[in-house]
Amino acid sequence: MDERLQKLARSSPNFGVLYPLKPLLSLYGAQAEATVFTNPNSSLVQAGQFGEALAGELVTRIGMGLPRDRVTSELACPVRQLGKMSLCPNPIRKSSARTSCGSRGTAARV
DSSP states (O other): OOHHHHHHHHHOTTTGGGTTTOHHHHHHHHHHHHHTTTOHHHHHHHHHHHHHHHHHHHHHHTTOOOOGGGHHHHHTOHHHHHHHTTOSOHHHHHHHHHHHSSOGGGOOOO
């Protein structure tokens, strides 16, 4: 990771504490935080990446097993997996399924 990005992630008042544990989470959060007023669209994308990385981390930590033929498609949308386990609130599951798991026409059913 670039030194400037490391500095941004470490110095974030809200996400810097994550840096020693998961630098990528810290970076996504810090980038969203840093651009929220100057570039809200970019901030929204970074916040989405933070959410997806966090969901992926949760899926990994709780040790969810998937059949080998479904690993790629299911892990592409960890929010769907968390939703199936009732670990993700309904409004988040529904909106995330539409936006990050495919097009609106192929939204995941949670």
